[in-house]
Amino acid sequence: MGIKNNSRRNFINKCFSSGCLFLGGMLLFNCRGKNESSGDESETMIQSNLNDPCNDLTDVSDGEIKKRESLGYVKQSAVPNNSCGNCALYIPAKPDKKCGGCILFKGPVYVEGHCIQWAAVTN
Numbered sequence: 001m002g003i004k005n006n007s008r009r010n011f012i013n014k015c016f017s018s019g020c021l022f023l024g025g026m027l028l029f030n031c032r033g034k035n036e037s038s039g040d041e042s043e044t045m046i047q048s049n050l051n052d053p054c055n056d057l058t059d060v061s062d063g064e065i066k067k068r069e070s071l072g073y074v075k076q077s078a079v080p081n082n083s084c085g086n087c088a089l090y091i092p093a094k095p096d097k098k099c100g101g102c103i104l105f106k107g108p109v110y111v112e113g114h115c116i117q118w119a120a121v122t123n
């Protein structure tokens, strides 16, 4: 009986310790993977935003991003002679900025951009 209890106890200890090792390993692996990937992504995103500031949506809310998507905003117009730069709803870039804006949604807008709400300027 004493030997049986001892072997049962050993078995439970082995299961517990191998389970802990497995869980610990999984936690370590997952944490390491997230940190590496988010670091790479954020570095790439920062570099991309420096090169292309009109594409920087880091301070724009998800709701505003959805608005621009629902309007079919594209950074390069495919419609000849129609672009944000000659749209009545375009907000020209401030002197110290490279990107303009749009009165329909927040965030930077390319002067060459376009969306389905393009409106001719009338004087």
Ligand code: SF4
Residues within 6 Å of the ligand: 073, 083, 084, 085, 087, 088, 089, 090, 091, 101, 102, 103, 104, 109, 113, 114, 115, 116, 117, 118, 119
């Ligand atoms: S309404 Fe559309 S085309 Fe006009 S400025 Fe805004 S995003 Fe550009």
